[in-house]
Amino acid sequence: MIKELQVALQIEDPLNEDSLKQYAAKALKIDVSKIDNAKIIKKSVDARQKIPKVNLTILIYDNSEKIEERKSLKFEDVSDSKPIHIIGAGPAGLFAAIRLIEKGLKPIIFERGKDVSNRKIDIANIYKNKEVDPESNYCFGEGGAGAFSDGKLYTRSNKRGDINYILSNLVDNGADENILYESHAHIGSDKLPTIIKSIREKIIEAGGEIHFESKLDDLFIEAERIIAISINKTRIPIDKLILATGHSANDVYYLLEKHKIQFEAKPLAIGVRVEHLQEYINDVRYHGNYNPQYLEPATYSLVEQVDNRAVFSFCMCPGGSIIPSLTETDQLVVNGMSNSKRNGEYANSGIVVSVNLDDIQSYIEKYGQMGMLLFRDKIEQTFREHANNNLIAPAQNIKDFVYKKKSTKLYDNSYIPGVISLDFNELLPEFITNALREGLKLFNAKFNGFIEEGIIIGAETRTSSPIRINRDNDTFQHVQINNLYPCGEGAGYAGGITSSAIDGVNCANKISLKETIS
Ligand SMILES: Cc1cc2nc3c(=O)[nH]c(=O)nc-3n(C[C@H](O)[C@H](O)[C@H](O)COP(=O)(O)OP(=O)(O)OC[C@H]3O[C@@H](n4cnc5c(N)ncnc54)[C@H](O)[C@@H]3O)c2cc1C
Numbered sequence: 001m002i003k004e005l006q007v008a009l010q011i012e013d014p015l016n017e018d019s020l021k022q023y024a025a026k027a028l029k030i031d032v033s034k035i036d037n038a039k040i041i042k043k044s045v046d047a048r049q050k051i052p053k054v055n056l057t058i059l060i061y062d063n064s065e066k067i068e069e070r071k072s073l074k075f076e077d078v079s080d081s082k083p084i085h086i087i088g089a090g091p092a093g094l095f096a097a098i099r100l101i102e103k104g105l106k107p108i109i110f111e112r113g114k115d116v117s118n119r120k121i122d123i124a125n126i127y128k129n130k131e132v133d134p135e136s137n138y139c140f141g142e143g144g145a146g147a148f149s150d151g152k153l154y155t156r157s158n159k160r161g162d163i164n165y166i167l168s169n170l171v172d173n174g175a176d177e178n179i180l181y182e183s184h185a186h187i188g189s190d191k192l193p194t195i196i197k198s199i200r201e202k203i204i205e206a207g208g209e210i211h212f213e214s215k216l217d218d219l220f221i222e223a224e225r226i227i228a229i230s231i232n233k234t235r236i237p238i239d240k241l242i243l244a245t246g247h248s249a250n251d252v253y254y255l256l257e258k259h260k261i262q263f264e265a266k267p268l269a270i271g272v273r274v275e276h277l278q279e280y281i282n283d284v285r286y287h288g289n290y291n292p293q294y295l296e297p298a299t300y301s302l303v304e305q306v307d308n309r310a311v312f313s314f315c316m317c318p319g320g321s322i323i324p325s326l327t328e329t330d331q332l333v334v335n336g337m338s339n340s341k342r343n344g345e346y347a348n349s350g351i352v353v354s355v356n357l358d359d360i361q362s363y364i365e366k367y368g369q370m371g372m373l374l375f376r377d378k379i380e381q382t383f384r385e386h387a388n389n390n391l392i393a394p395a396q397n398i399k400d401f402v403y404k405k406k407s408t409k410l411y412d413n414s415y416i417p418g419v420i421s422l423d424f425n426e427l428l429p430e431f432i433t434n435a436l437r438e439g440l441k442l443f444n445a446k447f448n449g450f451i452e453e454g455i456i457i458g459a460e461t462r463t464s465s466p467i468r469i470n471r472d473n474d475t476f477q478h479v480q481i482n483n484l485y486p487c488g489e490g491a492g493y494a495g496g497i498t499s500s501a502i503d504g505v506n507c508a509n510k511i512s513l514k515e516t517i518s
Pocket residue numbers: 087088089090091092093110111112113138139140141142143144145146147148149150151152153154214215216217244245246247248249252315323325335336337487488489490494495496497498500501
């Protein structure tokens with residue numbers, strides 16, 4: 001007999017296998033000897049009441065059943081198999097490669113940035129040189145945009161694919177097993193690089209290829225097919241191309257435009273990053289009962305509607321820091337990251353406002369499909385110019401933003417390059433600031449002190465892609481160039497590490513199907 005069971009526990013209750021069997025036996029009113037094995041398949045903390053509780057879903061097996069072991073992937077050698085070219089070694093590109101290998105095809109990845117170890121050096125240099133390297137930074141390089149992040153793995157895109165396949169793969173490559181059952185699983189910046197390196201080693205061991213500092217800079221198209229790509233100005237013939245270049249590679253969108261490859265502008269969300277002391281967030285979320293021995297630093301997820309416009313928190317990083325995540329030297333963009341323990345002093349989160357195409361009509365009329373990208377550019381450049389053209393970021397205490405006055409003394413914060421006091425009401429378009437101010441007031445009504453205690457730093461603009469590269473819903477082939485597979489976040493079909501990885505797997509599945517048929 002295999003049975004699934006829900007139990008609610010105190011946070012201090014032990015979670016070893018013997019205890020799980022005891023909880024199950026008690027709930028089922030049977031003798032504990034009847035239960036051979038028990039394992040957690042879902043774990044969440046319910047902090048709505050004054051005393052937080054742990055909710056578990058447990059799978060139990062009696063003596064007649066064997067516990068089902070998680071199977072690690074085994075790869076056949078694909079070094080002599082048909083090559084499929086991939087641009088970008090982010091979650092989408094890497095997971096497309098893994099699935100192609102499973103399907104007996106040979107992935108060849110070209111990545112503009114460096115391998116994850118050398119990338120770390122360039123990231124350290126951002127703080128030393130006070131500037132980003134446009135080819136190797138928080139967005140570009142092995143592992144893609146999420147390589148130095150909080151590594152949150154939860155996604156709403158359950159229907160799009162097999163999340164467990166992605167999580168199980170991450171565990172095979174060194175992630176903690178708890179990501180398989182934690183409802184809000186995360187990995188952390190300190191652990192992600194080792195996992196990414198292990199994925200690369202497996203791809204190469206199986207006969208796949210990954211080339212770093214190898215940038216796609218042109219395409220050769222004949223009769224609605226890409227017949228070759230140019231990597232660092234060298235022409236390489238290809239049969240099928242997965243384009244998984246993320247949402248920050250503006251030059252790739254210009255390349256598509258140059259070749260009249262169809263894509264469209266898509267809605268985005270833009271705003272600021274807020275930061276509070278983690279202690280304050282713990283206090284509010286756990287009603288003053290935070291116990292670090294048993295509870296993770298608290299998170300939050302906030303959403304409100306202001307005049308039919310969504311204002312919401314995005315990519316919350318408990319115990320984390322705010323980082324400069326720009327990719328070009330005329331931009332200023334921030335994002336957040338945390339280490340696995342999430343034990344830093346501050347908690348940050350994007351607070352963003354949905355921006356629809358009709359909000360930026362003048363951009364769409366003037367620039368068409370590039371309209372949202374250029375609107376995003378304009379905001380990033382405005383922030384850069386106002387902060388004296390370096391990485392020092394505009395900042396404002398939230399209460400001053402809400403009451404429209406410049407802060408005289410900014411709160412301490414985690415953003416290492418430093419901040420300058422500016423009024424965000426003058427930096428962002430009015431339709432964004434109006435919604436942000438009202439949204440923050442509504443958050444404050446539910447989250448006491450949210451306005452009083454926090455600071456905003458900006459701009460937060462890279463919440464998803466400003467563009468969708470149109471593909472067929474069934475085949476995932478581009479609607480016009482039939483050997484092009486737009487993939488992952490930059491193509492407009494995913495948002496976040498897990499959903500981008502899922503999209504990579506799905507693209508590889510479609511290619512494998514096509515190869516089998518033809
Ligand atoms: C600081 C930060 C923190 C984040 N935190 C989280 C989080 O906690 N959880 C979460 O789910 N998501 C997070 N995200 C978002 C997440 O990282 C992305 O959604 C995800 O990485 C998208 O995957 P992707 O493979 O589609 O694209 P990307 O990860 O952007 O990868 C694209 C790759 O393509 C390469 N590339 C671009 N142009 C070219 C070219 N011309 N030639 C060759 N290579 C090229 C880039 O260098 C890059 O490595 C974070 C993002 C950032 C920046």
